Amino acid sequence: MxxxxxxxxxxxxxxxxxxxxxxxxxxxxxxxxxxxxxxxxxxxxxxxxxxxxxxxxxxxxxxxxxxxxxxxxxxxxxxxxxxxxxxxxxxxxxxxxxxxxxxxxxxxxxxxxxxxxxxxxxxxxxxxxxxxxxxxxxxxxxxxxxxxxxxxxxxxxxxxxxxxxxxxxxxxxxxxxxxxxxxxxxFNHDQAVNGLRQMLWGFFKKMVIADNCAIYANMIFDNSSSYAGPTLVLGALFFAFQIYCDFSGYSDIALGTARLFGFELMRNFAYPYFSRDIGEFWRRWHISLSTWFRDYVYIPLGGSQGSAVIKIRNIFIIFLVSGFWHGANWTFIAWGALNALYFLPLMLAHKNRDNIAIAAQGHLLPSARELAGMIITFSLTLIAWIFFRAENMQHALSYLERMFGGLTDPAAYREAWTFIHVNTGFAIHFLIAAFIVLEWIGRDSQYAIQHFSLGWRKPVRWAFYYSIAVIIFLYAGKEQQFIYFQF
Known part of the structure; x- marks a missing residue:
C-alpha cells in the first residue's frame, strides 16, 4: 500500500x-x-x-x-x-x-x-x-x-x-x-498535530517536487545520447531533487503517521544538501542506514582506529557495502566507491567532523566559505547520483563524458533553455525554488515547516497549510512509486 x-x-x-x-x-x-x-x-x-x-x-x-x-x-x-x-x-x-x-x-x-x-x-x-x-x-x-x-x-x-x-x-x-x-x-493532541504537519510536508515533497522532477529526469536519462552537457546537468539536478524529496518525503510521512499513534521514530534526513563537506552529508543523509552500518560494521572493524591502511580499508568496506545494499548493480558499487574517495581526504586529515552544527547557525545567510563548501559538496554528490540513476556502468560513463564534453558549446546552452521552455514550464521551477527557501529557513527544525508558521495568526497559518494542500492537488506529478521501494 x-x-x-x-x-x-x-x-x-x-x-x-x-x-x-x-x-x-x-x-x-x-x-x-x-x-x-x-x-x-x-x-x-x-x-x-x-x-x-x-x-x-x-x-x-x-x-x-x-x-x-x-x-x-x-x-x-x-x-x-x-x-x-x-x-x-x-x-x-x-x-x-x-x-x-x-x-x-x-x-x-x-x-x-x-x-x-x-x-x-x-x-x-x-x-x-x-x-x-x-x-x-x-x-x-x-x-x-x-x-x-x-x-x-x-x-x-x-x-x-x-x-x-x-x-x-x-x-x-x-x-x-x-x-x-x-x-x-x-493520545497527545500536540503530537498528532505535529505529525499531520510533517505528513503534509512529506506529501508536498513527494507528490509535487519528486514526482514532477522524476518526469524530467527520466526524459533526460532515458535519452541521454540525444542531449549535450548543460541539458545532462539539468537531468542530474532533477534526479538529485527527485531522490531527496522522494525518500525524505516518505520518511516525513512515516514519522508523521507514527506520531498519530503515539510513537516517535528516529530522524532519517537533516537537510543533507546544505552540507559543507561529504562527512557532514553522510551524517545528514539516510541517517538510520548510515548509523546502522557505522555501529554494526564500521566500528566492529576498528572504525577510524589503527594505521592509515586500516582506516582506508574500513572506509571502503563501509561505503561499498552501503552501495551494494542499495541494489544488485555495479553502478551502486561505483556510487559507494566514489563516495569513499570523496570521504577519504577528510578522514585522513581528521576534518570529517569539522561541520557538526547546521550551516549559518543563527544567521539568515551563509558565509562565503560555507556557501563554497555547500556548492562543492552538492556538485560532488550530483556526479555520484549519475551512477546511482544510470541503467549500467556504460550508461553512467557515457552520460558523464557527454555532460562534461558539452559544457563549452554555446549551442548546448540554447538546447538546455529550449528543454526548460518546452518541457518543464515555469511552475515547477518556482515550486522547487520555494521548496529550497523553506528548507533553508526551517533547517534548524526536524522538518522545514515544523515551526515556520506557528507564530502567525491562526487564519493565516491555516491559509498556509491549505495552500500547500491545494498545490499538492493541482501540481501533483504523474504518480511514481517511491524510489526506495526497490531496495
Whole structure:
C-alpha cells in the first residue's frame, strides 16, 4: 500500500479510530491491532511475502529468547550466526542471486568458456532490506547485552512490522523503538498535530517536487545520447531533487503517521544538501542506514582506529557495502566507491567532523566559505547520483563524458533553455525554488515547516497549510512509486 493513494487515505482513519477508540484500554490489543494493520498494509502489495516477514520475525524472536538465557560465549555466537544466516540468506537470495549468477557467467565468458545456468524470475519483496536490518540490529544488540529480549511475540511483531516505517524505513533500533511498545500510549493532541504537519510536508515533497522532477529526469536519462552537457546537468539536478524529496518525503510521512499513534521514530534526513563537506552529508543523509552500518560494521572493524591502511580499508568496506545494499548493480558499487574517495581526504586529515552544527547557525545567510563548501559538496554528490540513476556502468560513463564534453558549446546552452521552455514550464521551477527557501529557513527544525508558521495568526497559518494542500492537488506529478521501494 502506498502512502499517496486512496487506499491509504481510507486505511489510515479506520486504523486510527480502532486504535484510539476501540483498543485503547488494552495495550496488548493495541499492539495486536498494529500487527494486523501492518500485515494488511504490507500484504496489500503481495500477500505471499507476508510469510517472509513472519518468518524473519519468528526466527529473531526465538533467537532473542535464547540469547537472554544463554551465557556461554560459543553458544551465544552460534545464535547470532543463526540470525545472520537466516536474514542475510533471505536478502542474498531475493536481491542478489541473479546478480551473482550473471557475473559468474560473464567471468567464464571472459575466459572463453560458455556457461548457461538457469536464472530465476525472482520478485524482490518490498522492504526486505529494511526489516531484515531492523531485526538483525535487535539480535546484535542482544548479543552485546544492550537490552533485554522481547518476551511477547505480539509486541515484537509490532516492532518489526510497524506499518509507517515497514517498507522504506527509517531502520529503527530496538533500544529506541521496542520500549515504546511496552508502555501504554495516550493520545497527545500536540503530537498528532505535529505529525499531520510533517505528513503534509512529506506529501508536498513527494507528490509535487519528486514526482514532477522524476518526469524530467527520466526524459533526460532515458535519452541521454540525444542531449549535450548543460541539458545532462539539468537531468542530474532533477534526479538529485527527485531522490531527496522522494525518500525524505516518505520518511516525513512515516514519522508523521507514527506520531498519530503515539510513537516517535528516529530522524532519517537533516537537510543533507546544505552540507559543507561529504562527512557532514553522510551524517545528514539516510541517517538510520548510515548509523546502522557505522555501529554494526564500521566500528566492529576498528572504525577510524589503527594505521592509515586500516582506516582506508574500513572506509571502503563501509561505503561499498552501503552501495551494494542499495541494489544488485555495479553502478551502486561505483556510487559507494566514489563516495569513499570523496570521504577519504577528510578522514585522513581528521576534518570529517569539522561541520557538526547546521550551516549559518543563527544567521539568515551563509558565509562565503560555507556557501563554497555547500556548492562543492552538492556538485560532488550530483556526479555520484549519475551512477546511482544510470541503467549500467556504460550508461553512467557515457552520460558523464557527454555532460562534461558539452559544457563549452554555446549551442548546448540554447538546447538546455529550449528543454526548460518546452518541457518543464515555469511552475515547477518556482515550486522547487520555494521548496529550497523553506528548507533553508526551517533547517534548524526536524522538518522545514515544523515551526515556520506557528507564530502567525491562526487564519493565516491555516491559509498556509491549505495552500500547500491545494498545490499538492493541482501540481501533483504523474504518480511514481517511491524510489526506495526497490531496495
Amino acid at each position: 502506498l502512502f499517496h493513494t486512496l487506499d491509504f487515505a481510507i486505511f489510515l482513519p479506520i486504523v486510527f479510530v480502532l486504535y484510539w477508540f476501540v483498543t485503547n484500554r488494552n495495550l496488548r490489543l493495541q499492539n495486536l491491532l498494529i500487527v494486523l494493520a501492518s500485515y494488511l498494509f504490507y500484504g496489500w502489495w503481495d500477500f505471499r511475502f507476508l510469510v517472509l516477514l513472519f518468518f524473519s520475525s519468528f526466527v529473531d524472536f526465538c533467537v532473542g529468547i535464547y540469547l537472554g538465557k544463554e551465557n556461554h560465549p560459543r553458544n551465544r555466537k552460534m545464535l547470532l550466526w543463526i540470525s545472520l544466516i537466516v536474514n542475510l540468506g533471505m536478502l542474498g537470495f531475493f536481491k542478489y542471486y541473479n546478480f551473482f549468477l550473471q557475473n559468474f557467467v560473464d567471468a567464464f565468458s571472459f575466459f572463453g568458456k560458455k556457461v548457461e545456468p538457469d536464472s530465476l524470475k525472482i520478485i524482490l519483496p518490498v522492504g526486505i532490506s529494511f526489516y531484515s536490518f531492523q531485526t538483525l540490529g535487535y539480535v546484535m544488540d542482544l548479543y552485546r547485552r544492550k537490552l533485554e529480549p522481547a518476551r511477547d511475540f505480539i509486541t515484537f511483531s509490532a516492532f518489526v512490522s510497524f506499518f509507517p516505517q515497514l517498507v522504506a524505513g527509517p531502520i529503527e533500533r530496538a533500544t529506541h523503538m521496542l520500549p515504546q511498545f511496552h508502555v501504554k500510549r495516550y
